[in-house]
Amino acid sequence: MRPERGDVVRSTDPFKLGTDRQRPWLIINTDAHPFDDEQFIALAVTTKQYDPSVPLSDGVWEAGGVPRTSFVSPWAIHSPRVEDFDGWQGRVTDDYVERAVEALRIYL
Numbered sequence: 001m002r003p004e005r006g007d008v009v010r011s012t013d014p015f016k017l018g019t020d021r022q023r024p025w026l027i028i029n030t031d032a033h034p035f036d037d038e039q040f041i042a043l044a045v046t047t048k049q050y051d052p053s054v055p056l057s058d059g060v061w062e063a064g065g066v067p068r069t070s071f072v073s074p075w076a077i078h079s080p081r082v083e084d085f086d087g088w089q090g091r092v093t094d095d096y097v098e099r100a101v102e103a104l105r106i107y108l
Contacts, residue, residue, distance in 0.1 A: 064090020
């Protein structure tokens with residue numbers, strides 16, 4: 001699987017402990033990433049809402065989705081490799097990706 005910007009994929013969460021370490025991730029990098037076919041920049045998708053979270057409402061999904069009300073945590077950044085992906089969950093709109101990336105910028 002080679003995800004693209006806007007895809008939501010399942011991968012290991014390096015911030016979780018224990019055996020159930022999977023979580024969905026929103027891919028946000030562009031093809032300008034120097035290793036864009038091997039490594040990615042992603043933001044965590046979670047069911048926990050915080051003030052700076054970006055809601056994943058039904059209207060932002062172009063395909064697929066998540067089974068519970070979820071949010072992107074723009075401060076939770078991961079750089080998974082292509083071999084780390086366990087599945088594709090869906091794709092969100094370009095406008096949504098831009099909102100999530102803009103929310104990330106305040107932390108950089």
